[in-house]
Structure formats: C-alpha cells, structure tokens
Amino acid sequence: MRRGLTDRIGDPTLRSLTTLASLAAVALLVLIVYKVFDQAGEAFSHFGLSFVWESEWNPVTKQFGAADFLYGTAVTTFAAILIAAPMSIAIALFLTELAPRQIRRPVGVLVELLAAIPSVVLGLWGIIVLSPVLLKTIEPALKSALGWIPLFSGEASPVGLLPAILILTIMAVPIISAVTREVFETVPGDLKEGALALGATRWEMVKMVVLPYSRTGIVGATILGLGRALGEAIAVTMVIGHTEHISANLFGPADTAASRIASEYLGATSSLQISSLAYLAAILLVLALVVNMIARLIVRRAHPKIPTTPGILR
Amino acid sequence: MSATAGQMGPGPALRGDGRLRRRRLVNRLMEISASIAALVAVAVLAIVIISVASKGISSISIEFLTKNAPLFGQSGGGIANAIVGTLILVALATVMAVPVGILIGIYTSEFAGARLASLVRFVLDILNGVPTIVTGIFVFGLLVAGKAQSGWAGAFALAVIMLPIVARSAHEVLALVPKAMKESALALGVTRWKMVLRIVLPTAAGGIITGALLGVARVAGETAPLLFTSSIFANEVSTKPGGALASIPVKIFSLTEEPSPSAHSQAWGAALLLIFFILLLNVLARAIYARSSRRTTRAR
Missing domain, CATH: 1.10.3720.10 (MetI-like)
Incomplete structure (x- = not known):
C-alpha cells in the first residue's frame, strides 16, 4: 500500500515536535537555575559562602547575610510538617480504612480543594481572621501551659511564626494526605484481611500491616509537603511580620527566605541588595530541587505508579 | 474492607477481659482521632470559604x-x-x-x-x-x-x-x-x-x-x-x-x-x-x- 505524502511526513513531524517540546521543558529547568544563579553572582562574589551563616541584613551599610531568614524558613517548615504529617496520615487512614464508602470521595475532594485556595487568600484570612484568634486565645493558653520552654515564653503578637506555621500546615496537608492515601491504597487486601482474621483490631491491623508496608511512601509524601512549605512566599510574608533578628519566640515576628524576597525585591535600592535577594532565591531553589528530587525518588522507587505532581488529576 | 470489621474484635477473649478492653479502647481512640483529623481539614476549608464569602459579599457590586x-x-x-x-x-x-x-x-x-x-x-x-x-x-x-x-x-x-x-x-x-x-x-x-x-x-x-x-x-x-x-x-x-x-x-x-x-x-x-x-x-x-x-x- 502506498502512503500519501502527509503520512510520510506526519510521523516524523509529530515525533520531532513532541521531542522538541520535551527538550524545551528540560532546557527550561536548566535556564531557571542559570538565570537565578546569574542574578546572584554579584552577591556571591561579594560575600561568598559566608552569606549563608552571616545574619547581618542591612541595606544601608550594604551588609547582607541570610542566616536569620534561613532559620525562619527551617523553623516554620519543620514545625508545619510536624503538625501536618501526622494529621495527613490520619486523614489518609480515615479515607482509606475508616470512612463509609459514600463519603470517601466527597471528603477526599474537599481535602484536595484545600490546596486550591490561593496563597494570597489564605494570607488575607491568616492576618485578619486567624491572627486575632491566636493572639487572644491560643497564645495565652500555650504560654501559661508551656511558658517554661523559651519557645513559648515570648511576648504575644498578632503577626509572627505561629500563624505562619499554621498557614503552611494548611498548605502541606492536602499534598501529604493525597500522596499518602494513594500509598495506602496499594497495600494488598489479603495482608489486611489476614491481620483482621488473626484477631487484630482495625488499629492493630493498620499498625502492623498498613503503616510498615507504606513507610517509604509516607516518608516521600512528607518530604514532598516539606518542599511545598519551604518555598511559600506570599501567605507567609502576609502573616510573619518581618524582622532582621533571630528569636526563639514562637509568638513574635520573624521572616523566611521566601517571604523576605517577596517583601523586599521591588523596593530594593542597590544592585547588591537585589543580587543578595537573588542569592536567597538561589539557596531556596537548591533546597527545593534537592528536597523534591529526594521525595520523588523515594516515592517513585516504592510506588512507581503514583504521580508526584500534586494538583494534577489522578 | 467491611465497615464493621473493627468492631468485631477477636471474639471470645482468651487472655482476660482487661487486655481486650484496652485493645478495643486504643482502637476506638485511634478511629476517633483519624475522623477528627479529616473533620478538621474539611472544617478549615469551610471556615476559610465562609469567612471570605461573609466578609466579601458586601463589597461585590x-x-x-x-x-x-x-x-x-x-x-x-x-x-x-x-x-x-x-x-x-x-x-x-x-x-x-x-x-x-x-x-x-x-x-x-x-x-x-x-x-x-x-x-x-x-x-x-x-x-x-x-x-x-x-x-x-x-x-x-x-x-x-x-x-x-x-x-x-x-x-x-x-x-x-x-x-x-x-x-x-x-x-x-x-x-x-x-x-x-x-x-x-x-x-x-x-x-x-x-x-x-x-x-x-x-x-x-x-x-x-x-x-x-x-x-x-x-x-x-x-x-x-x-x-x-x-x-x-x-x-x-x-x-x-x-x-x-x-x-x-x-x-x-x-x-x-x-x-x-x-x-x-x-x-x-x-x-x-x-x-x-x-x-x-x-x-x-x-x-x-x-x-x-x-x-x-x-x-x-
């Protein structure tokens, strides 16, 4: 059978078009890394690696160091994950083991919708609705109960670490629970039924079968959530309050790398300041790349079928 | 998994009632915490949406x-x-x-x-x-x-x-x-x-x-x-x-x-x-x- 001209050029055309598009995606990632590092060049040659551990940030004297912001990023991210991970695992267990079949889907969709709320809306809600509640009820309660720990002994304030941590928790939960849920769904039914047949209660079955079977996947999902919390800028910048000084006070204002970039980039006055903010962005980019690679490699090794781009349909 | 599997437990207790009661209690507590976690997540979504709707609706014109x-x-x-x-x-x-x-x-x-x-x-x-x-x-x-x-x-x-x-x-x-x-x-x-x-x-x-x-x-x-x-x-x-x-x-x-x-x-x-x-x-x-x-x- 003779093929028409369109058929002869159609195949190679579609093949090369799609290949080109995929190459463009790879090139885009490389270009992002290059452009961000390129902008950080001036600050890097000025401060070198000491930028990472120096904590002076002063646009007037043109002295820039990232330590305080990196500390803020670390504290908010880890605290958020500390709350979000157990909660997400519990939600995933509820959705896979506990909930009646009819409500699994709707509840699952609602939890996923939490991720659809724009960060600027969550930030607005955080500063106007959540913060006053924290200031009046939660912070005094925490202070009177745990005030002997320096973390909880500080002056209460409407903006600061605590609202930022809670907002990041809200952002991380849908990601961790979505992936964890998919991991739980891969646990073989015979193993679970075997445990139940041996007389285990449902929780014992979860503890002895579901959790050990899913351990790797859960770790991967949690790191994925960490990656999300790490880079959030807008919502955090709206509630965290901005300061240049480290404090162990959970209630007081602080700052993170992402939120500092968001709040200062446009008003930056010197090229060194802009470059220093790009340096912050470069650090953030490296952290995000490493965290995401680790998370996705872990999930992929244990569960090759589970897509690790949250927010896409499953 | 049938919805009643958890409540059935291990039938007649072999090692005495106290231990079995504790296992069931732990099971119940865990079930309740998992349900609360899901409830909290849904509640946060509802609270955010309701706050935005109630505070925003008066501006829409x-x-x-x-x-x-x-x-x-x-x-x-x-x-x-x-x-x-x-x-x-x-x-x-x-x-x-x-x-x-x-x-x-x-x-x-x-x-x-x-x-x-x-x-x-x-x-x-x-x-x-x-x-x-x-x-x-x-x-x-x-x-x-x-x-x-x-x-x-x-x-x-x-x-x-x-x-x-x-x-x-x-x-x-x-x-x-x-x-x-x-x-x-x-x-x-x-x-x-x-x-x-x-x-x-x-x-x-x-x-x-x-x-x-x-x-x-x-x-x-x-x-x-x-x-x-x-x-x-x-x-x-x-x-x-x-x-x-x-x-x-x-x-x-x-x-x-x-x-x-x-x-x-x-x-x-x-x-x-x-x-x-x-x-x-x-x-x-x-x-x-x-x-x-x-x-x-x-x-x-």
Whole structure:
C-alpha cells in the first residue's frame, strides 16, 4: 500500500515536535537555575559562602547575610510538617480504612480543594481572621501551659511564626494526605484481611500491616509537603511580620527566605541588595530541587505508579 | 474492607477481659482521632470559604466589577483593571503552556522509550517543585531586568508554573487509553501520528481538558510570580500585555498592605471573586473528568 505524502511526513513531524517540546521543558529547568544563579553572582562574589551563616541584613551599610531568614524558613517548615504529617496520615487512614464508602470521595475532594485556595487568600484570612484568634486565645493558653520552654515564653503578637506555621500546615496537608492515601491504597487486601482474621483490631491491623508496608511512601509524601512549605512566599510574608533578628519566640515576628524576597525585591535600592535577594532565591531553589528530587525518588522507587505532581488529576 | 470489621474484635477473649478492653479502647481512640483529623481539614476549608464569602459579599457590586480604584480619599470604586488583567494574563499563559504541555504528554506516553519518558516526567515533577517566588525571580532576570515589567513577562511566569501540571496530567490520561485501541488502529495500517491524533487524543480529550483547567485554576490565584513581572500597573483597564497588567491576586496583596478598612473590605471582595472562580474551575474540571473517564477504563 502506498502512503500519501502527509503520512510520510506526519510521523516524523509529530515525533520531532513532541521531542522538541520535551527538550524545551528540560532546557527550561536548566535556564531557571542559570538565570537565578546569574542574578546572584554579584552577591556571591561579594560575600561568598559566608552569606549563608552571616545574619547581618542591612541595606544601608550594604551588609547582607541570610542566616536569620534561613532559620525562619527551617523553623516554620519543620514545625508545619510536624503538625501536618501526622494529621495527613490520619486523614489518609480515615479515607482509606475508616470512612463509609459514600463519603470517601466527597471528603477526599474537599481535602484536595484545600490546596486550591490561593496563597494570597489564605494570607488575607491568616492576618485578619486567624491572627486575632491566636493572639487572644491560643497564645495565652500555650504560654501559661508551656511558658517554661523559651519557645513559648515570648511576648504575644498578632503577626509572627505561629500563624505562619499554621498557614503552611494548611498548605502541606492536602499534598501529604493525597500522596499518602494513594500509598495506602496499594497495600494488598489479603495482608489486611489476614491481620483482621488473626484477631487484630482495625488499629492493630493498620499498625502492623498498613503503616510498615507504606513507610517509604509516607516518608516521600512528607518530604514532598516539606518542599511545598519551604518555598511559600506570599501567605507567609502576609502573616510573619518581618524582622532582621533571630528569636526563639514562637509568638513574635520573624521572616523566611521566601517571604523576605517577596517583601523586599521591588523596593530594593542597590544592585547588591537585589543580587543578595537573588542569592536567597538561589539557596531556596537548591533546597527545593534537592528536597523534591529526594521525595520523588523515594516515592517513585516504592510506588512507581503514583504521580508526584500534586494538583494534577489522578 | 467491611465497615464493621473493627468492631468485631477477636471474639471470645482468651487472655482476660482487661487486655481486650484496652485493645478495643486504643482502637476506638485511634478511629476517633483519624475522623477528627479529616473533620478538621474539611472544617478549615469551610471556615476559610465562609469567612471570605461573609466578609466579601458586601463589597461585590456592579461598581466593584466595572470601576477602577477611587482617587485618594474617596470611597467606592472597584477592581475592573485587575479582573481584565487576570483574564488576559491567564489566557496568554494558557496559550503558551497548554499546547507545549500536551505535546510533552504525547511524547512521554507515545514516543519516548521507558527510560527517557521517565526522565522527562521526573524533570516536570522537579519543575513543579520550584517555588513560585523563584519562578518570579527567574522571569524577572530573563524578561524584565533592564527593560520594564510587562503582561508578557507575567503570563510567561504563569505559563512556567502551568506547564508541568498540564504535561503531567496529559501523560496520566494518555497512558490510560487502552492499549488494545492503539494496537488495533496500528494493525489496520493507520500511521502512528494519525493514531495519536484520531484515536488517542479524542479518547483522552476530557482528561486533557481537565488537566488544563486545573492548571488554569492553579495559576489564576498565583501572586508570587507576578510580583516582579507584572505588578506596577496603572489604575485603569489595560488590555495591552506590552505593559504591566493588573491582576486580582496582586491587587489583594497590595490592598492588604494598606491600613484603611475600606481597602480591606475591597480585598475581601476580590478574594471572594477569585476563590469563586477557582473553585468553579475545580468543580468543572472534575465534572468533565468524571463524564469522560467512562470512555477509558480507568486503571483503578
């Protein structure tokens, strides 16, 4: 059978078009890394690696160091994950083991919708609705109960670490629970039924079968959530309050790398300041790349079928 | 798993009642905590939506939707420039990201070998993990530095965020198209590209559209990538992407930083509009997918 001209050029055309598009995606990632590092060049040659551990940030004297912001990023991210991970695992267990079949889907969709709320809306809600509640009820309660720990002994304030941590928790939960849920769904039914047949209660079955079977996947999902919390800028910048000084006070204002970039980039006055903010962005980019690679490699090794781009349909 | 499995327990206790009672109690506590966790997550969603709706509804008016911000010291006005700007920015981003995303999805599901496909998917996943504020810095350095902010730059930044979502969704749904369908087409002598365009794409169309809509919903609410690329805009409706375009998220962000209560109530109005639009897109996307997934036998 003779093929028409369109058929002869159609195949190679579609093949090369799609290949080109995929190459463009790879090139885009490389270009992002290059452009961000390129902008950080001036600050890097000025401060070198000491930028990472120096904590002076002063646009007037043109002295820039990232330590305080990196500390803020670390504290908010880890605290958020500390709350979000157990909660997400519990939600995933509820959705896979506990909930009646009819409500699994709707509840699952609602939890996923939490991720659809724009960060600027969550930030607005955080500063106007959540913060006053924290200031009046939660912070005094925490202070009177745990005030002997320096973390909880500080002056209460409407903006600061605590609202930022809670907002990041809200952002991380849908990601961790979505992936964890998919991991739980891969646990073989015979193993679970075997445990139940041996007389285990449902929780014992979860503890002895579901959790050990899913351990790797859960770790991967949690790191994925960490990656999300790490880079959030807008919502955090709206509630965290901005300061240049480290404090162990959970209630007081602080700052993170992402939120500092968001709040200062446009008003930056010197090229060194802009470059220093790009340096912050470069650090953030490296952290995000490493965290995401680790998370996705872990999930992929244990569960090759589970897509690790949250927010896409499953 | 039957819903009553947990309550049955291990039948007659062999080791005495105390131990069994404790095991059941622990089981019950764990079930309750898991239910509470799910309840809290749903409650947070409800609280956020209800706060936004109740605080924003009073700002929504014809004037709010059709006028721009008032002159200093006056009340009233609206966010027309931000609404128009967001529509243009998102439309441009969609035009940039969706075709490329679908092509990548076709490559990873139809043309690439297993290793290469997995590598491209990995890169897309990593791209999806780039913080959006960093995307903003990237596009600033690429398109804005030394020039000026523009709608093009903002739309490009949004497209960078949208691309992995569209491409990964496209891959997932294309991979669900039954192998038998593709193989029968090829066996009948259809060329590969016709098979892709006439059989695979139409079958997966619903899922691809869903992926695109989810991408649109995601970038419509993004502030960070626009902050450095399209945030210094005039207080008038502009449809020219050559200059910076206003957007609803950036408008909310800047209104929040103003101290006046009227600015805050406008921020809530804008937030309500944004959240309504985004939730609508999400619901629409899911409805389309539910309808269309009847055509492909889903893996699960």
